[in-house]
Amino acid sequence: MIVVMKRGTSEEAVKDVSGRIEEMGMKAHVIVGTDRTVLAAVGKESETLRQELEAHPQVEQAMPILAPYKIASRETKPEPSTVTVKSLKIGGGHIGVIAGPCSIESESQIFESAQRVKESGATGLRGGAFKPRTSPYSFQGMKEEGLKLLQAAGQETGLATVTEVMAPHDVDLVCRYADVLQIGARNMQNYTLLEAVGGVDTPVVLKRGASATMDEFLLAAEYILNGGNQQVILCERGIRTFESHTRFTLPLATVPYLQERTHLPVVIDPSHGTGVASLVPPMCLAAIAGGCDGLLIEVHPDPTHAVSDGPQSLTPEAFDDTMRRGHQVAAAVDRKLG
Amino acid sequence: MIVVMKRGTSEEAVKDVSGRIEEMGMKAHVIVGTDRTVLAAVGKESETLRQELEAHPQVEQAMPILAPYKIASRETKPEPSTVTVKSLKIGGGHIGVIAGPCSIESESQIFESAQRVKESGATGLRGGAFKPRTSPYSFQGMKEEGLKLLQAAGQETGLATVTEVMAPHDVDLVCRYADVLQIGARNMQNYTLLEAVGGVDTPVVLKRGASATMDEFLLAAEYILNGGNQQVILCERGIRTFESHTRFTLPLATVPYLQERTHLPVVIDPSHGTGVASLVPPMCLAAIAGGCDGLLIEVHPDPTHAVSDGPQSLTPEAFDDTMRRGHQVAAAVDRKLG
Amino acid sequence: MIVVMKRGTSEEAVKDVSGRIEEMGMKAHVIVGTDRTVLAAVGKESETLRQELEAHPQVEQAMPILAPYKIASRETKPEPSTVTVKSLKIGGGHIGVIAGPCSIESESQIFESAQRVKESGATGLRGGAFKPRTSPYSFQGMKEEGLKLLQAAGQETGLATVTEVMAPHDVDLVCRYADVLQIGARNMQNYTLLEAVGGVDTPVVLKRGASATMDEFLLAAEYILNGGNQQVILCERGIRTFESHTRFTLPLATVPYLQERTHLPVVIDPSHGTGVASLVPPMCLAAIAGGCDGLLIEVHPDPTHAVSDGPQSLTPEAFDDTMRRGHQVAAAVDRKLG
Amino acid sequence: MIVVMKRGTSEEAVKDVSGRIEEMGMKAHVIVGTDRTVLAAVGKESETLRQELEAHPQVEQAMPILAPYKIASRETKPEPSTVTVKSLKIGGGHIGVIAGPCSIESESQIFESAQRVKESGATGLRGGAFKPRTSPYSFQGMKEEGLKLLQAAGQETGLATVTEVMAPHDVDLVCRYADVLQIGARNMQNYTLLEAVGGVDTPVVLKRGASATMDEFLLAAEYILNGGNQQVILCERGIRTFESHTRFTLPLATVPYLQERTHLPVVIDPSHGTGVASLVPPMCLAAIAGGCDGLLIEVHPDPTHAVSDGPQSLTPEAFDDTMRRGHQVAAAVDRKLG
Structure with missing residues (x-):
């Protein structure tokens, strides 16, 4: 999951968010850009956590990286079913x-x-x-x-x-x-x-x-x-x-x-x-x-x-x-x- | 219901359609226009009949005139419900x-x-x-x-x-x-x-x-x-x-x-x-x-x-x-x- | 063009609308239905007239019958162009x-x-x-x-x-x-x-x-x-x-x-x-x-x-x-x- | 910009992409996740580069972080214009x-x-x-x-x-x-x-x-x-x-x-x-x-x-x-x- 912080966000808010990510068992990478700070959360994604982070007042958006379906995915079963x-x-x-x-x-x-x-x-x-x-x-x-x-x-x-x-x-x-x-x-x-x-x-x-x-x-x-x-x-x-x-x-x-x-x-x-x-x-x-x-x-x-x-x-x-x-x-x- | 016949439709097809309308208890008015013949079906409309007529090979379209809902309509109950x-x-x-x-x-x-x-x-x-x-x-x-x-x-x-x-x-x-x-x-x-x-x-x-x-x-x-x-x-x-x-x-x-x-x-x-x-x-x-x-x-x-x-x-x-x-x-x- | 009058419309409004249709060189057929009065206007359709009639306070809707394009139509030129x-x-x-x-x-x-x-x-x-x-x-x-x-x-x-x-x-x-x-x-x-x-x-x-x-x-x-x-x-x-x-x-x-x-x-x-x-x-x-x-x-x-x-x-x-x-x-x- | 690589992408492809990002004057952070490798490109974003990367056969998607408009943005001019x-x-x-x-x-x-x-x-x-x-x-x-x-x-x-x-x-x-x-x-x-x-x-x-x-x-x-x-x-x-x-x-x-x-x-x-x-x-x-x-x-x-x-x-x-x-x-x- 990628979490984009709002412009001019505080260090404290970044800590908040990265703390919450780690609390949920993922690893948080903080990338400080020229205009925005972005966090990459590595590990098992959860829509609940994504929504939670997106509700944070200092978060601009939280984007999933992985497809939310699992059993239906070709990554789970590469050969076509009949x-x-x-x-x-x-x-x-x-x-x-x-x-x-x-x-x-x-x-x-x-x-x-x-x-x-x-x-x-x-x-x-x-x-x-x-x-x-x-x-x-x-x-x-x-x-x-x-x-x-x-x-x-x-x-x-x-x-x-x-x-x-x-x-x-x-x-x-x-x-x-x-x-x-x-x-x-x-x-x-x-x-x-x-x-x-x-x-x-x-x-x-x-x-x-x-x-x-x-x-x-x-x-x-x-x-x-x-x-x-x-x-x-x-x-x-x-x-x-x-x-x-x-x-x-x-x-x-x-x-x-x-x-x-x-x-x-x-x-x-x-x-x-x-x-x-x-x-x-x-x-x-x-x-x-x-x-x-x-x-x-x-x-x-x-x-x-x-x-x-x-x-x-x-x-x-x-x-x-x-x-x-x-x-x-x-x-x-x-x-x-x- | 208004039934628009295709261009160059035969008299027979018009009879077919008007016959079917009257069979269903409505009255059919035939209006011969310059480019199209149109039938106005007067009486209780039915979506089933409308679809049926629209499926006729000589019918271009069949358009309802009346709203399909009845009890919900203000025509049935003019004063607002609370x-x-x-x-x-x-x-x-x-x-x-x-x-x-x-x-x-x-x-x-x-x-x-x-x-x-x-x-x-x-x-x-x-x-x-x-x-x-x-x-x-x-x-x-x-x-x-x-x-x-x-x-x-x-x-x-x-x-x-x-x-x-x-x-x-x-x-x-x-x-x-x-x-x-x-x-x-x-x-x-x-x-x-x-x-x-x-x-x-x-x-x-x-x-x-x-x-x-x-x-x-x-x-x-x-x-x-x-x-x-x-x-x-x-x-x-x-x-x-x-x-x-x-x-x-x-x-x-x-x-x-x-x-x-x-x-x-x-x-x-x-x-x-x-x-x-x-x-x-x-x-x-x-x-x-x-x-x-x-x-x-x-x-x-x-x-x-x-x-x-x-x-x-x-x-x-x-x-x-x-x-x-x-x-x-x-x-x-x-x-x-x- | 088909003009659907509002429920309970007056005879005067119907005359108004049919008069306007005939003024524009079309013929107006009045069909008195059980719930609505409908007018079929026969002749050369015009979008301007259609909008005008639809703006009439007693008109529910005015629907065109004919396609608005002419030169592009297969009715004008039946064989495909290449x-x-x-x-x-x-x-x-x-x-x-x-x-x-x-x-x-x-x-x-x-x-x-x-x-x-x-x-x-x-x-x-x-x-x-x-x-x-x-x-x-x-x-x-x-x-x-x-x-x-x-x-x-x-x-x-x-x-x-x-x-x-x-x-x-x-x-x-x-x-x-x-x-x-x-x-x-x-x-x-x-x-x-x-x-x-x-x-x-x-x-x-x-x-x-x-x-x-x-x-x-x-x-x-x-x-x-x-x-x-x-x-x-x-x-x-x-x-x-x-x-x-x-x-x-x-x-x-x-x-x-x-x-x-x-x-x-x-x-x-x-x-x-x-x-x-x-x-x-x-x-x-x-x-x-x-x-x-x-x-x-x-x-x-x-x-x-x-x-x-x-x-x-x-x-x-x-x-x-x-x-x-x-x-x-x-x-x-x-x-x-x- | 966030670049998500396809599953099972090669190290070489990641190098390719990060090389291209740096060539364009941005800095590339590589984050190796459990299912995907993600690159965060820090610096001035360009839609042209984004499309270019998205066209790479090993890239799943490339997402912009910053708004593409500048003069219209409140970040450029915070007070409302009249x-x-x-x-x-x-x-x-x-x-x-x-x-x-x-x-x-x-x-x-x-x-x-x-x-x-x-x-x-x-x-x-x-x-x-x-x-x-x-x-x-x-x-x-x-x-x-x-x-x-x-x-x-x-x-x-x-x-x-x-x-x-x-x-x-x-x-x-x-x-x-x-x-x-x-x-x-x-x-x-x-x-x-x-x-x-x-x-x-x-x-x-x-x-x-x-x-x-x-x-x-x-x-x-x-x-x-x-x-x-x-x-x-x-x-x-x-x-x-x-x-x-x-x-x-x-x-x-x-x-x-x-x-x-x-x-x-x-x-x-x-x-x-x-x-x-x-x-x-x-x-x-x-x-x-x-x-x-x-x-x-x-x-x-x-x-x-x-x-x-x-x-x-x-x-x-x-x-x-x-x-x-x-x-x-x-x-x-x-x-x-x-």
Whole structure:
């Protein structure tokens, strides 16, 4: 940690700060500059101490040097992690493709979705049974009944199923039916939920919050990892910015940035990332070329009659075309789609 | 709802869309313009229908006309709501002042905090027992033990107590000890939690999510109101923007904007809104002059030894000075502080 | 234009507004809804009228239906435009590659840069002679001397040269030496400069401002087009968001979004878009797969001794490797790189 | 400057970096930590060197310690600067009030505006003659004819006149007519324009760019100061964020933040900062209580017929009421309005 003292600080204040650093088991190096005195604190960093020092009236700022996440870091585990569930392979040269409707609406809808995405090469099936909805007056999902339909559709097609869990008390229930849990963007910092999924064995897709920094995202993953569940898949699904022509702004540089810092696989959700069906196929191809480990794509047999997210859902035909082109792009970057 | 068709759309597509609008119980007016055909759908709007129509391949956009929230709207209840708990009055010309430490750390710390903020004119006491922390390695709060200390400090001073609840299964526990529940910014769209606090009688301070729009904020309140709990206090605590010289960006225009649209009282948290103790007093005064119904301020007997949020906590002396000046500003806008 | 009246508006106010609409040569349709009265104004829209109506005390909002840009619109010119200068082809299946250093620093530096990027397959040479620098104390560019060196390096290699112009009074000077003008992001709304480059024949790369919306971006292009210069190339170079791990946030969905609305070619600048050299190659590949018409890439023979933008500049070796992989990705999407 | 080396960096790389630091006339302190080696470079910092080091393949990051602006800094000039032109006093306990229409539209409009705002207590008159407009098809201002009208209205009322200059070649012209120049938000980083106004004696209101950081803002001021013009007034007019219910987001914490770091006065423009007339009065009061040195307010005799910015312009009556309440708030914080 680097502690910058205010201009004209007293020797006493410097002693105060260095004393506090040493009290916490770190070593303090004092560097007297031309305009400022700076202390370098060597040893195990702590955010609590950093805040404490920054609250000192003579301290201008206290900056961390080390990344705050540990288990998620590539420094802890240099080789990339992969997640494999049934036919779904994420990482290790495989780009997993999880496709399906936003919400599970009926038996025929989820079965037709599963069939069609499977035919086009998907390896995972998504479908929401517990739906976080902005308005209390919107459709909230079919809940357990939906989970049953999803499981059946997964079993019929052999696709790994992925579905959201919204509350700690539902984790066990969802685990009974689904192959992979999803934590939605709005719950990325719902710590009791993160702790709950950290306590099970089912892999977890953790979506980045719409205004989460990279450190916050990796620390959210750290909650799950720290709970014991090592199968965490990070998902970039777009951030909230001033742009309003897309639902969110999709920053694909997240993929290589995270891959430099964490061993966890990184998947992209271009459906929420853009919110506009016509923009989804080019962003799928861009994500593949950019090195992602997987895709999460909303596909609906009839988007104009979807109960949710119709405007951003691909038709099965558009999905098929995207997969066809995606295979070629994947091959161009020496990876395998699906 | 206004539906704009794409350029050169067919008559058939217009019929399709108007048919679907009428199917849903609305009346469709078709307006043929020079460049575009537009449909005005008159009747009860539905977000589901809007999305459905926007997913139509011949529709360019579908725009809502009406606000999506109902119970929170001033159109439903024109007169402002107030919340009164013990000495704490929020709204109706009273600016409630809820002050205290970020975390409850010990008996002496919370009792000294309570005593000092009470002496300076606070009417509520804040203090966190369940702490949502970015890192799993940070102090997570004293939990039930902390709640007991908070309750005792509240009883001794007569201050209404305000504390965060993080999980649906903790709502009953927190209600047993606290006068007012707080939903943190990270949980603003934790819908199972909103539903849980919607089912109790204790007033709720709902913090705006760091990237929540006004509609999303009011719809989150709507979840609680719809559950039966009418005592909801909205809290602006800063949004995430590109600004990095403050922890968040505090948009005070939230206050008059919300007051035009909702009857719910609006309070400001300048501590999180700035993250810097020296910026808190001027932002308190600005919020008072801007018409807020309350303030939520972090005050710690010794900020440099706080376990959390030290850099943004006021000393009791700084808080006292802020209150003294705040009374004058409140009087200038015909309101009463505390 | 759609005008939404406030709740409970008077008939008189509706007459006022419809009268004003008809006065301006449009036709007004009044639609009386259950909660609101809405007017649809049919005819040539005007932003001035829209603002005027929105300022009416009984009007809640006035929303435009038509895009505000005209010459830039695909509705005006459905087939995509291309720009060809010497070996540089942008659009029409060709992905132009403009590479080179941030600043022209010396004869040897720009000649070596030109030679190396040419060998790797670039078709354009970038290099700044007039440098917009955040600080007045930073290197401001070699100015005319730099332009001469750039021209000479372009002539030797046959590469088309691209360089920034910062002031209206420099446009003629820069046109004498360069093949393509660049308007920097900070000048995207410098309208006197846009008008000045609208008056010459030299093609213009117009960079998106860091907080410009799509409409603002296209209207900036419209200034140039309206001045008579039809060779405008749009460049996405990243937007300012809360993300701080990259210099800017690069939203690649800009490419397909713009391609749906304008005939102008769209190029990507992943160097400024990320600010981090290691993230540039994957974002180049992503941009190619996502359908861009060109790339603008900072390459420096010795980035650790660059006077500006070293951290985001590729070495010639890294650029060569990127081009090699880029050719394969371009082929996978049926396009030609360089 | 603090340079953090990558994990497992070689001794040779550390020597490289420390050698380069000493070459540039700074002293390098090497601190070997448990996980990282850090170098503290003591002496005159340079952004060029910082970037150079950050481009080194073994360097993780290079962080500046000192503020990059010098003349604008309170460390250079501790006492606050004030600007006085005719009756307009900005700073030193005086809150200057510059009011008037967005655009000068006609003789009667600007004279009536001047008269009305003067009667209500304004000390400056704003009015645009050169208008930066998003669309080339919008009204572009009355130019020199407008300047003449503004000057005449200023002379009649004794108000100091403030008007925008958009191009370096217009600076002399505008200086002939106006008392204070304004640099618009879109031109905050138009460096040739900043240099041009740095060369004259007329005071300058410099508006913050919609996505400018504090350092960028102060460095833009530094361009003017460095040119010799010491009368710079900083103006916060709102930033671009995800919020769409207001035209921009107005971060009032800018006022105390800047006042801690610079001696330059800080004024607030709540008209552009909100874009909504009803939100302007509370934000005026908030700005006054928050410690601003001045206000820039759009007032139009008839906002519903304004050629620009009608929705955010106050009527003379609303302005008068705001001033009346503003005086009381100013008195409460020991300052004088107007």
